[in-house]
Amino acid sequence: MSVHPRLQLTDEVRDALAEGRPVLALESTIISHGMPYPDNVRMAREVEALIRAEGVTPATIAVLDGVPRVGLSDDDLEMLGRAGESVTKASVRDLAYVMAKGIHGATTVAATMRLASLAGIRVFATGGLGGVHRGAASSMDLSADLTELSRTPVAVISAGVKSILDIGLTLEAMETLSIPVVGYQTDEFPSFYSRSSGYDVPMRADSPEELAAIMATQWELGVTAGLDIANPIPRADEIPADEISGIITQALADMDERGITGKDTTPYLLGRVVELTGGASLTANIALVKNNAMLGANLATAYAAVTAGRA
Structure with missing residues (x-):
C-alpha cells in the first residue's frame, strides 16, 4: 500500500512498512491531554520501549507544525508532554485546520486511526x-x-x-x-x-x-x-x-x-x-x-x- 504524500514518516517506520515488518500506531492526545507532565512523557517513552522489545516498530502519531507525523523523536515526545493542553486536541474534523494553520495537533483515537490507515498501519493501541x-x-x-x-x-x-x-x-x-x-x-x-x-x-x-x-x-x-x-x-x-x-x-x-x-x-x-x-x-x-x-x-x-x- 502506498503512503499518503502529506504524511511524514520516520525512517524507522517507513523501512518497517516497506519490508512488511510489524508496526503499531499510538496516539498523542494521551500525552498532551491525558496525563500530567512528566508522567505523560515517561509513559510514552516506556510504551515505545516495550513495543521495540517485542520486535515491533512504534509509530506515535501527531501533527507537528502542520505536518502529519507517523513516528516521533524523543524530543517530539518531550515537547508534546511539556506543552500539554496548549497543543490543539485534533480529531478528524480538525486535521485540515491544524495542517493549514501550520500548528501542532495531538491526535485523538479517531484522527490517529485515519492517519494510521493512510500510512498503511492496521493495528493501534490506546x-x-x-x-x-x-x-x-x-x-x-x-x-x-x-x-x-x-x-x-x-x-x-x-x-x-x-x-x-x-x-x-x-x-x-x-x-x-x-x-x-x-x-x-x-x-x-x-x-x-x-x-x-x-x-x-x-x-x-x-x-x-x-x-x-x-x-x-x-x-x-x-x-x-x-x-x-x-x-x-x-x-x-x-x-x-x-x-x-x-x-x-x-x-x-x-x-x-x-x-x-x-x-x-x-x-x-x-x-x-x-x-x-x-x-x-x-x-x-x-x-x-x-x-x-x-x-x-x-x-x-x-x-x-x-x-x-x-x-
Whole structure:
C-alpha cells in the first residue's frame, strides 16, 4: 500500500512498512491531554520501549507544525508532554485546520486511526475509546471515535471505553454502526479502570493469532470498518467498579457545576478523577496503556504473519 504524500514518516517506520515488518500506531492526545507532565512523557517513552522489545516498530502519531507525523523523536515526545493542553486536541474534523494553520495537533483515537490507515498501519493501541457520553439523549455528545471505527480499517486495542461514559449506550451504538467488538480473553466488556462493566462482549478471541485472522477476514470481505478489541486492565492494577463509580459521579457533578462541555470534558474528568483517587487512577491508566501496548505489539506481529501468508 502506498503512503499518503502529506504524511511524514520516520525512517524507522517507513523501512518497517516497506519490508512488511510489524508496526503499531499510538496516539498523542494521551500525552498532551491525558496525563500530567512528566508522567505523560515517561509513559510514552516506556510504551515505545516495550513495543521495540517485542520486535515491533512504534509509530506515535501527531501533527507537528502542520505536518502529519507517523513516528516521533524523543524530543517530539518531550515537547508534546511539556506543552500539554496548549497543543490543539485534533480529531478528524480538525486535521485540515491544524495542517493549514501550520500548528501542532495531538491526535485523538479517531484522527490517529485515519492517519494510521493512510500510512498503511492496521493495528493501534490506546488507553480507552471515546463513546456515548452520559446524558447524550439531551446533549448529543457522541465521540467521533465511533464513526471513525465504522469506516476506517484499523484494529483499536483499548481497555474498553472510558468509564466516565455510558457504556451500555456505547455498545448499542457500535452494534448499530457494525463495529465488531471482540473481548480479548474475556466475555465481559471492561470499563477502563475496572475489568467489569456488567455488559457482555458479543465476540471473544483468546490469542493474537485469532484476532489477526478476524481482522484479515473482515477486510478481505470488503467490510471496511475497524475493530474494537477490548483488553481488560490487569487484575492487580484495576480499581473495582463499585469503588470508581462514586468517584466518577462526583467528577461529573463537579464538571456540570463548572459548565464544562464538548471536547474539554474528557481531559477535565480524567484529571478530576486523578485528584479524587489520590493518584490511583493515574497509576491504573499507565498500567492499562502498557498492557494494551503489549497486546498491540503481539497482534501487529500476528497480523504481519497472516498478511504475508495471504500475499
